[in-house]
Amino acid sequence: MVALMPKSWLADLKTLLGSGIDPDSDNCLGILAFEVAATMARLVSIHNSLSAPRIQQLRSDMRSEGISYLISPDQTYLLTLACAEILTELDRAADAVSRLSIRCRSPFPRAFSCIYPDAKNGSLMSFLEEFKFTKGSEKRMKTMEKQVAFASRLYSEMDTLNDLEASERKMDDWKKHSGPIPLDQKAVEQSDLLKRELVAQRLRVHKLMDESLWQMSFDKVVGTMAKSALSILYRICLVFGQFVHGLPPVYNNTYDTLYSYTPKGKGKLSSGPLKSPKPVVYETTIRHSAPIFVQKDDKSKPLKKLIKSMVPPPSTVGSAGMALRYANVILAAVKLLAMRLGDLKPSDQGEDDEEDEWGTREELYEMLPAGVRAAVKIKLKECWKKDVRAVAEQGVADGWGQVVKGLLSWLGPMARDTERWQEERNLDRMQRFAVGPRTVKLKTLHFADSVKTEAAMVEVLVGLSCMCWYHEQRTW
Incomplete structure (x- = not known):
């Protein structure tokens, strides 16, 4: 907050920003270059996720059958989830920048740990536009993207150097313990090659x-x-500010908002107009922008309430910690359906396709949680009691195939996004230095209703069981 620093710092902010860089060469990043590159990659990734095509794609995804049924049809709520995740990612990057700013000597970067919270509270939004942070953001992002690429290459080359040095130490140890035995010509050539x-x-x-x-x-x-962090914060407020409570108001004279991404005609990506939240208490009108409505109870620490929306409710799959497991079950069902319909050839090494299918079925059964497994058994018993002969008819099997295919048409993409979201959060080098936009958690199973998800999974598994049973009866 502003109260944490002398009152003069806000008035002299322009002087702080233009104070220049300390020319001393001993203030170099050194080994911290890789941590800086990872933070830069996160900032570039967030910036790319806020581009016009990505926002338009997000709006289209929000109207998908899986998200509307399993999570919510309320677009305002879905936008709140998307905004909260992006803001959380930005906060992590800002925390890293704040830690690094302690080593700075210029006043502006050193004061970032106080400037960023004030910007989130809305007290500096007019300054961000005045200092042209937003207009220079594209150039800064391209520069940081190049620096991340150099850091990634340096990391790889240093790994290679470590391997070569380890080989040199092994060779020196071998020479040391070989005694008076002379080296043959081949060993000498290998040693010289290693040194070069x-x-x-x-x-x-x-x-x-x-x-x-x-x-x-x-x-x-x-x-x-x-x-860059401040310009991204400004961009988040412009994109989501009209629909998400708690974001500070900004002037709309640089970027387009979500209204601008609504196509005039009916296109493939058109998801229809968004409805702004209904006014509850009062309205704040901002020049060059649509009205923003804020609930009265959101006036105290609204951003904290926004971040808390990222915690999955108790009734969701993510709250139970089963998102990735359910995703693996669904993806295994997708694979089994492709085998059954002949869309997939799993064996390229001479292995029998039927044995591979049995292996997939056993693997799928082992992944099932106890509750889902019991529900599948009960559902199958009901099917057998109705008419055992009907289950063996081709029409019934084809009907189940259509049902399973329809369910997996929207369950499958959510499962793949869940797996991809998990992979993108790994700590390996490729993910740390990735600058592309990441998968939005909104598109995964984390916020999906657990009862609806399990019911859909049970229908899929029962349908697959009937299809496999019909195939086995026909081949006997």
Whole structure:
């Protein structure tokens, strides 16, 4: 908050921003370049997720059958979930920038830990436009994307250097313990080759260090990330501000809002007009922008309430911690259906297709939670009691096939997005330095109603069982 710093800092903010960079060369990032690159990658990823095509795609996805049925048909609620996730990702990046800003010497990046909370509370939004943070954001993002690519390459080359140095140490140890036995010509050539590779690799690594973040100063790099974080916050408020309670109001003279992404004609990606929240207490009108309505109980710490919306309710799959497991079950069912319909050829190495199908069925059965497994048994017993002969008819099997195919047409994409969302949060190097937009949690099974999800899964599994049973009866 502003009260945490002297009163003069807000008035002199423009002076702080233009104070320049400390020229001392000992203020370099060094090994922290990789942490900085990971933070830059997160910022670029958030920025890319807020592009016009991604927002338009998000609006189209919100009207999908799976999200509307399993999560909610309320677009305002769905937008709140999407905004809360993006804001949470930005907060994580801002926390990293705040930690790094302590090492800075210029006033602006060093004061970021106080400026960012004030910007979230709305007290600095007019300053962000005045200092042209938003207009220079595209150039900064391209610069950071190049720096992330250099850091990723440096990381890879340093791994190669470590492997070569480990090989050199092994060879030195072997020479040391070999005693008076002379080396043969082949061993001598391998030793010389290794030394030449080491020299070349060290030169390559040192060159990349000079060209990458390794030799850059804290002030320059952290200053760029701080400005980018503030411009992204400004962009979030413009995109979601008209529909999400708690975001600070901004002027709409630079970017388009969600209204701008509603096509005039009926296109493939058109999801229809969004409805703004109904006015509850009072209306705040902003120039160049549509009215924003805020509930009275949202006036105290509204952003904290917005972040809390990311916690899945108790009735959801994510609250039970079963999202990834359910996704694996659904994906296994998709694979089994493809085998049954002949759309997939699982065996390319001479293995029998029927044995592979049995293996998939056993794997699917082992993944089933106890509750779902019991519900499937009960449902199957009901099917057998009605008419055992009817189950063996081709028309019934084809009917089940259509039912299963229809259910998996919207369950399958949500399961794949759940798996992809989990993979994107891994801590390996490829994911740390990835700058592309990430999968939105809204499209996964985390917020799906557990009762509806389990009921749909039971229908899929019963249908697959009937299809497989009919196939077995026909082949006997």
